[in-house]
Amino acid sequence: MDSLNLNKHISAQFNAELEHIRTQVMIMGGLVEQQLTDAIMALHNMDSELARRVIADDQKVNRMEVDIDEHCVKIIAKRQPTASDLRLVMAITKTISELERIGDVAEKISRTALEKFSQQHQPLLISLESFGQHSVEMLHEVLDAFARMDLEAAIEIYHADKKLDQEYEGIIRQLMTYMMEDPRTIPNILTALFCARSIERIGDRCQNICEIIFYFVKGQDVRHLDGEKLDKFLANKPN
Template identity: 40%
Template structure:
């Protein structure tokens, strides 16, 4: 038996899975950016494009799942290699959910475009830029197997929650001041929550990167700053 050939083939399969994850991440990042752009520019055509392109992310997730299942069944990986396979499935699931939230943002932006009175998009754009930066750093951490960056991302989740809580209160104030703002602000609240959840899934990926490299979970409870559940 040519053991060297088997090892080389196995390494290539792991590399192919890594490539699929990065392709999926690139498309997801683009979807999120375009969903935010469609919202801020009230571009219904771009929003529809984002909604339509979500199927590509779903297709990549299915392809990646098939590759991982096949690898596990044929190669029966152990230790680090098994962690790589399991981590790939977890990351793909988080990326798929991020894609879904981007699609939801696009859907809500179309609805806001049909409302006469619109709130300022500046606060939600700031939240979006923060989460975009975190998502980019997350995938860089995965690509470079950088656990220090992964831990930093894990702590930055609290910053996202605090900004989201502030935006939630601001939108709530607009709604209380004038009932005419309720429709648009309600859509904006859902969009803000979608963005906050994208941040959560990026943090999930950071936790997976740490697990992938160490075989352990990050110690401690994830820092949280979202207090909207207690808002009146």
């Protein structure tokens, strides 16, 4: 956290408030990362107890989002931040929203795992462990980039989502092959498809956090830039 240089203010309390909410974001991110890791392990190992723990702990993520968001609103109302301070607060509110949604993905995977275990008592046709771990690694890296507001790291992570998309497409092809060969596998395939799609969406959420980093560092919202304009933006690195 120390590597991000914040503006220094006359009010030491303001500095403390900014540092506090940044720290809380990283704590929330760590919790979400653990939730995702556990959900994927629960699915892979058919671990009902671990799946139930992920579901129960989702409330912690939700409470953290509400608490951080309320703190950001109070800072805006009380301190009326401008320039980079305001961008930081806005970046935080947007990031915790993305993290909460990733936490929802972990919960949904765990609920799907529990339902499958109770109804079918058999593992998925294919392993999603490696695919899931790649999404966890992407989340870990983007949280680290956010902590340092590292533009170059964010650019690299943004492009890494293409690899996750390619893995997802490979999984889809494999599952379609199973379905054509044996229609009896369709219920199992639908479960695997849902989980694989949920994991793939995590890469999109990580890309969104990268765009938030771009916004903080460069002061430009790139969410709706087309491919060519975004590539030009990413190529224009800071001095």
